[in-house]
Amino acid sequence: MAEPLLTLERIGKVYGDKTALHDVNFSIYPGEFIALVGMSGGGKSTILRLIAQLEQPTSGQIKYADPNMVTRVMFQNDRLLPWMTNVQNLSFKSSDKVQQARAKAMLETVGLQDFPDSYPSSLSGGQKQRLALGRALMADPQLLLLDEPLGALDALTRRKMQDSITEICQQQHLTTLLITHDVEEAARMADRVIVVKDGTNVYEADGAKGQDAATIGTVSEDVLNVILNTPQEV
Numbered sequence: 573m574a575e576p577l578l579t580l581e582r583i584g585k586v587y588g589d590k591t592a593l594h595d596v597n598f599s600i601y602p603g604e605f606i607a608l609v610g611m612s613g614g615g616k617s618t619i620l621r622l623i624a625q626l627e628q629p630t631s632g633q634i635k636y637a638d639p640n641m642v643t644r645v646m647f648q649n650d651r652l653l654p655w656m657t658n659v660q661n662l663s664f665k666s667s668d669k670v671q672q673a674r675a676k677a678m679l680e681t682v683g684l685q686d687f688p689d690s691y692p693s694s695l696s697g698g699q700k701q702r703l704a705l706g707r708a709l710m711a712d713p714q715l716l717l718l719d720e721p722l723g724a725l726d727a728l729t730r731r732k733m734q735d736s737i738t739e740i741c742q743q744q745h746l747t748t749l750l751i752t753h754d755v756e757e758a759a760r761m762a763d764r765v766i767v768v769k770d771g772t773n774v775y776e777a778d779g780a781k782g783q784d785a786a787t788i789g790t791v792s793e794d795v796l797n798v799i800l801n802t803p804q805e806v
């Protein structure tokens with residue numbers, strides 16, 4: 573197996589008198605799609621912020637294969653720039669021809685090639701998230717972090733976006749970490765599903781990416797049981 577892109581070792585995070593994380597341990601390997609699932613308040617977003625180096629752990633360490641690893645985060649809120657056109661949101665109005673060509677190609681990758689010159693306000697919720705994904709990918713991240721990116725979408729759009737994101741991540745050979753409350757989403761999209769509960773990773777299952785509905789259902793049920801009832805130490 574390849575060397576991990578990063579490894580969390582005995583990670584703890586304390587805010588004042590609140591322990592958000594204690595003893596989190598897992599590795600992320602190149603090219604894999606991991607989903608972190610669990611109930612609200614379990615510590616998923618804190619893990620993501622530590623991996624993105626937006627905050628430092630209180631104890632333990634994160635070992636990065638490349639200390640200058642490029643990460644990008646995609647949030648539920650698209651954070652697009654409303655005064656720029658769609659293509660400008662990707663090129664940041666760069667006059668560099670290569671950057672402009674990359675932005676156009678990226679619009680195609682995320683399925684928005686027909687709307688380069690309109691503004692984000694004219695896009696649907698799903699399309700805005702596609703553009704936000706494209707913007708994150710413009711940085712060529714070694715690790716893509718998805719923080720509940722589909723949480724605000726209606727059920728049908730959400731389903732379509734799950735498939736699109738999985739496909740794009742696979743095509744681009746991205747390493748991806750998804751945070752979601754939605755156990756079925758995790759099972760459908762991920763190679764590996766990690767359950768985070770009460771500040772620690774309590775369970776891990778193979779995901780059902782690219783598999784049939786029955787397999788997705790079995791994985792979801794298994795993971796849901798752990799979240800609701802029967803924690804086991806990894």
Ligand SMILES: Nc1ncnc2c1ncn2[C@@H]1O[C@H](COP(=O)(O)OP(=O)(O)OP(=O)(O)O)[C@@H](O)[C@H]1O
Nearest residue numbers: 587590591592610611612613614615616617618619
């Ligand atoms: N900046 C902070 N200051 C104080 N407590 C915090 C801070 N950030 C997180 N916490 C606490 O740490 C715990 C874990 O929060 P975290 O947001 O990581 O959980 P989560 O699983 O991502 O939840 P959600 O799914 O609701 O985002 C919670 O009890 C939360 O209140």
